[in-house]
Amino acid sequence: MAELATSSGANMNHDSAPRPSKPRTRSAARIEAEAEEARKRRESGDAARWLLDTRPPYPEAAVAPYVGDIDRYLRSLEVEPLRRPSPGYFQDIQKDICPKMRAVVVDWLVVLAEEFELHAETLHLAVSYVDRFLTMNVVARDKLQLLAVTALLVAAKYEEIESAEMKVNIYINSMDNTYTKQQVVKMEADLLKSLNFQIGGPTVTTFLRQFIASCRGGNSTSREKLEFVCSYLADLSLLDYDCISYLPSVVAAACLFVARFTIHPKTRPWNLTLEQNTGYKVFDLQKSIYVIHELQLTIRCPDQEATRKKYKDTKFGCVSTMVSPREIPTSFPEDCHK
Template sequence: MRTTQEDINPKMRAFLVDWLVYVALTFRLPADTLHLAVSYVDRFLTANVISQDKLQLLGVTALIVAAKYEDGIFVHEVRRYRNVAANTYTRQQVVKMESDILKSLNFEMGSPTARTFLRRYITVCRGRDRAKAKRLEFLCSYLAELSLLDYDCIKFNPSVVAAACLFLARFTISPTARPWNLTLQRNTKYKVSDLKSCILMIRKLQLNGTYPGLKGEAIKVKYNDREVRCAFPSFLAFACVLFF
C-alpha cells in the first residue's frame, strides 16, 4: 500500500478482505480466486492512490477479474456482483475499474499466492491417514485466509506465508510433535528460523480468530468447524517448538 494513501489504512483493508470472503462464499468461488483477488487489490494500492469510497469498488472488481481469470467458461455478470455491493456502483464504474486494474497490473494476472505453494507443500505431508490429511488441508486453508486480513503479511513472499501456515496447522493438530522436519525444509527451502516472523504474525490472527478490532466474521462463518473452534495448544508448547 502506498504511503501516500490518505484515506485507506490497514484496518479498512481488513474490512474489505473480510467482505470479499463473504462475497466469494456467496458465489461459491474457490479459495484460489479469493487469494488472487486480494493480491490484485494490494498490487493496485501499491501503485495507485484511491479514495475510501472507491475501496469497495476496487475489491469487488478485483474479485470479478480474478474469477474471470480462474474460470474463463463461467459467465461472471457484473450485475450479480453489484447486487452484493447494494448497487452502490454503476456498471460503467465497475467496467472502468476493471480496465484500471488490468492496466495497473500490466495484464500480469497469474501471480502466485500462498494457495499456490500450499497445494505443493501439503502433498509432502499426506500420509495414509486421510482424516488427518483432510484436517491439515482444512487448517492450512483457514490460516491462509486469516493471513489475508493482515496487511503486514504481504511483506512476506507467498511461499513463506504458505510454509508458516503449514507449520502452524501441523502444530495445532499435533502440539507434542515437531511441526517441521528435514523433508519439509528441503521441499519448502525454508528453515524454521526463516519463517519465525511470519509464524508469529499468523499465530496472533489464529488466537484472535480475526484481525484486531475487526467485527466481521466471514472467515469464522466459512470455517465454522470444530477444528477451528477447539482450544489451541498452550503458548509454552508453541514457544518450545518455535524457539528451541
C-alpha cells in the first residue's frame, strides 16, 4: 500500500485541479423544465439534491403504468453475468493488488467526483467498471490508478453532459507526469472491450431512488435527511470489496434499512410496505445490513476518509457525524410479519 500511495501521491492531491461549474444531467429523457429547475437549485446552493433525485422525471401518472416493467427490467440487468464483477477476483485473478489498494483508489475517486461535482450515478458506474475489468484482467498496482481515472472518464461520458466530460479530460491531461494521453486512450479501449461496451446498467443509487420514493409520510426535512443518509451509506459501500458479493438492489435496501435505523433507532426500520416495494424481507438483507452498519461505524475501511469528510458538510446535513447505535437490536432483523 505504501508503494501505491507513493506512486500516485502527485495525482491524489487535487488542490491544483481546476474547479468546474456544476453540470446538468445529459439524460435525453429529462425535459428542459426539469433541467432549468435543477440549475436554479444549484445556484441557490442546494447541491445536495444532486445526490439522489427521487422526483420522477415525468408526471407520476404518465410513468405509473410502466413502473413494474421498469423495475423488472432493472432487476434483470443487475443479474446479467457480464454486468456483475466476480466476488473472488482478488483471489482468482489479481496477483499484485489487494482489497486495501482498491479501497484507496475508490476513496480517491470519491475525491475526484466531488471535485468535479459529478453525479452519484457517475461515481458508482466508474467503480463498477473498475471491478468488472479486474474480474477479467490482471492489473499491476502501478496501473490501478490509470484504470480508475479512465473508468471515471467513461462514466462521465455516459452519464454527464459535455462540460463535465471536458473537466475530467482536463484533469487527465494534467497527469502527464504519471500517465500519457496515449496510455489513457489505450486503457479506455481495453476497458470498453472488456465491458463489451455494456456501460449502462443499474447501480445502488438507481434502486435507492426507487426505494426512497416509496417511503411515504414525513415532512420534507425528514425526507431530505433520509436521502442524505442513504447516499452516504451507498457511497461507503463502494469502499468495501465484500459489497460486490451482493446485488445492487440488495445493497440499496440494506442502506435504506440502516439509514432508517440511524434516524429512528428505537423504531423498527422495516415494514410490509418496504418489503413489498423492495422485494426483500429483512432476512434476505441481514448479512448486507451488518456490512453497511460496520462501514458506518468505521469498523470496515477506517482509513478511507473522503466519503466521511464529504458528508460532514452542512449541505449534506452533516450526516456522517450522526451517531448510530453500535448494535442493531436482535428483534429488528426478524420478519416484519411477526
